[in-house]
Amino acid sequence: MKEFLVAIKQNYSEKSARAIVSALRRANFELRNEHRYDGSPMVMHSVAMARIVCTEIGLGRDSVIASLLHDVTRMGMITRAQIVEQYGEEVAVILGGMNSISAVDTKTSSLQVDNFRELIVSYSKDPRVILLKMADRLEVMRSLSIFPELKRNKKSWETIHLYAQIAHKLGLYNIKSEMEDLALKHLETKEYSHIERRLSETADERNRFIAEFVKPIQERLTKLGIKYHLKSRTKSIYSIWKKMKKQRVGFDEVFDIFAIRIIINCEAEFEKMQCWTAFSVVTDFYTHNPGRMRDWITIPKSTGYESLHATVVTKQGRWVEVQIRTERMDEQAEHGVAAHWRYKGVSDGGQSSEQWLESLRGVIENLSHSDPIDEQFDITLSTNEVFVFTPNGDLRKLPDGATVLDFAFDIHSNLGMVCTGAVVNGRKVSFRETLRSGDIVEIQSSKSQKPKLEWLKYVVTSKARGKIKQYLREEQASSLANLGREELERKLRNWKMNITIEDAVTALVKHYKLKTGLEVYSLIAEGKINLLDAKEIIKGEPQVVRSKPKKEKQHKDIQTDIIFDNSLKGLSYKLARCCNPIYGDDVFGFVTINSGITVHRTDCPNARRLEENFPYRKIAAKWGGAASAANFSAVLEIRGDDRPSLAGNITDVIGQQLKINIRSMAFNSHQGQFTGTVAIEVANTSIVDMVIYNLKKVDGVRKIERVK
Structure with a gap:
């Protein structure tokens, strides 16, 4: 309470401070018998929320008063007329919007993000309502431990999926990050604690690296006469956790855990020039990734956010995000949509600037556009290229949609020929993986690898x-x-x-x-x-x-037959796995690129496709001589009514009675129905027919057919 009163005195005029204290006394009196789950006074929530509105968002007197009175009005302890009489119309409008949103039932997950967005817009006649709602939720999350577990679960889910995303769109980045961390701390306690512990354990090493990284930058900026100060910011636990999940890597494999912020002190007319000068200094010492470059100075975000973001790599291959902005821009980044007018001094008094309200209202109304909330306002460079790095930091430019295989061929043709996959951002992927700007790619290869026709599907x-x-x-x-x-x-x-x-x-x-x-x-x-x-x-x-x-492209008339028998010693051929031909089947030969001739059954599922696409590679063929050994594999599919020992009876007939070797088998039973497959070694189709004939005699077996 004492800290709140100090903040009021520091941020508002004496007249405004008296009005706020009056509202505080009214709230304290009306809520004197109301308590939270842990027994603490209900008014402490209102005070904590008002303090967030004052010091972290930076709103004016009316917003602070509305924060203090929102629980009082929600419980019907004060009328609208009394609010208008004592605190003014604007406070009454803000409280009306707050109460409308609080009345919405969000007990089920059916309230989706887009629906909630529409609801907020419809109830926020005064755009300050949504900012107060963000402050309300932040205070609830800071006090989450006092709530029952079911409420903690519900509030954490709502916070990540609704409030944190809206806070992000409003430019309330600090509030958004804290909301996400607090929700994650409850929803994924073990993983949160693990990341928190690893951040603590690596803090000293991180600080030493930062000092070494910024040293040449500081010397050059000072030499150029640029006034500045530096901040280093460790990324939120939630953002680190999200990267670990998305990239499927451990903590130590997340590259950009922290960011360096260069904050320049200069007159407004020199802002862009000095920011770009600082950018030039940074990129003189370190190679930057063009694909992750963000210029929000030339075109600010819809929230008013202005900054230059560059991701650079050191000679040791370590990646660092550098943010460059002025003090005015930093204030905007810290406090979001309210900061621009706060910076100009429009935070005090009963009548808020109409220009400020219109500016804020425009941002709120943009939330009602049809774009999904987690995609809206996300400004990235529009490009038809991706910029990818080798582990040593060498930059490679590829067309959009390029894969690991494209990257391998770009490095060297011989490397592409033997590429088997890659490690992208610490995660193993296949050579089909599509690359994105900023990826760090290490190609994996094998001497036994050779290009295949299907590779053409995976390169651009x-x-x-x-x-x-x-x-x-x-x-x-x-x-x-x-x-x-x-x-x-x-x-x-x-x-x-x-x-x-x-x-x-x-x-x-x-x-x-x-x-x-x-x-x-x-x-x-x-x-x-x-x-x-x-x-x-x-x-x-x-x-x-x-x-x-x-x-000719089409040549279907085949003049010669190949006879597959033991005398065919000089010709390389193999049996197709797709149809498993055996001696006695009607077959044809197909000339492959790497494996000689493949023998297919004429009723093979792939026969028609091969005929249509490669008619000139189809060769008429037939079996010659006599098959004397069980060199072929036939797969039988068996269906029937399940009963005890059915599988055993089937294997007894094949193995014991007919003396035929079983290569593999698989049986399943579901709701009284039996299905199974058995692969057997046979010399010809006559043996297969004999097996089928004998298995049909087994009690419970209804259908047997050879799998093509």
Whole structure:
């Protein structure tokens, strides 16, 4: 109480102070029998709130009086007429708005941020109402420990999701940060305590670093004759906690835990010039991140906030935020929308400046726009580029939407080729991760990594796309050439022709007017050289000279079959996992870029897509010889009515009765229904049919089918 009276005497005229003391006495009398949850006098809440309005927000006499009387009017202990008679119309209007907002039921979470915003605007005929509401909530949060747990939970949630966001939009940044910290302290007690403890433990090291960081800046500013003073500000626990959650990192991996503030003392006409001079000094010593540069001096925020923000990196790779502003701007930043007029002396007296009220009303009404409250007023540089840093602080400029893979190729093509992912701001991510300005990226790589066709989906830079496409073309050409050579060698053996492959290729190059043997091999692999024609050409029999085969996009007529059997030693092929073909299935071959030929079932789910997109890589094929060993895997899906021992009966039939090896199995039961999958080793489709036939005899099994 004593501190409040001292503040009144320091901030208001004698006449205004007498009016405030009169309101204090009235509140003290009316609330003499009212107490808070901990038994303390109710009037102490009103006094604490009034002190916030006076010293932390900086409003005038009428606002302080309204703060003292808001509980008195809410409880009906004084009439509107009495308020008008004793304290004036403006106090009555403010109190009317306060009471309307207090009457709203926010017991459920259905009151969303946007709805609350609309409500405040509609009830705030006098814009000071919302500022008093912020002071009211801040005092409640400072006294949160006296409330029951359920009320603490509710008030903490409301504070983070409603009041703190509105305080931010009004430029009440200190109040916003304190609200968030107090709410977090209750909602996430352990994490709050951990961050608080780590801040305390690292304080000495942080102070030493700050002293070393600012030393060259101080010397240069002093030499230039700029009057200034410095502040260092540790970021709020809530903002640190939020970064830890967003970036999924620990406390020690949060880079910008504190900020340096350079506050310049100069005349209004020199403000911009001296702020930019200070900015130049800072960036002379330290590299700044253009993507995180904020110029709120040229274009202030809607709240009136003015400042230059720069994020710079030291030679040791440590990031620091530097804020540059004048004393007037700092006052604005500390006290928000009320500060501009307070700075000009409009804080005293019964009649507030109409110009001040209109300015404040404009800010309040902007809250009713349709933009979400957590996005409105958020001014950032509009750019089509992102600025990203290496761990050593080297700056790289990339187009908006660039990924880790783009960054790797930007550093060096060879690094891009073997990129497996990255550590971004201390967090491991895949190479598909989209980068944002200010990210610090450390590329991870592996010698076994190779570019794939799908990589083209995850890059936006022309350099990355070009290098990936070049690699794929070369790889495809090499793969096709090897495949074509193997095919030609096999045919020459089958034809029993007494000729070397080099002579055969020379004949084909000459006949088709090609440049190299590699072209011959590739065209054979793509099915664009008919091997029956090639046989005649190689034999030297008279032929009509044909033009160079056209590399058509569509070539569905396949002239030769590949027979998959044990004699196919020179040809690399594997079974497709998407359909698991086995001996006896109708199949086709598909030429891959890196793995030779992949064998698919003709009813494979991917068959149609492969046919439409890559018809020239599809090869007719069939099984040859006889499958003598269980070299294939077949997956069976089983459904039925659940009962005890059903899974055991199924495995007994397969393993014990039929002597077939089970590779894997999985069974599930839900509401009396049984589903399961069993992967078995078989030699051919006949074995699969035999397994299905025997399993259908098991009691409870209703349906069995082979998974494609």
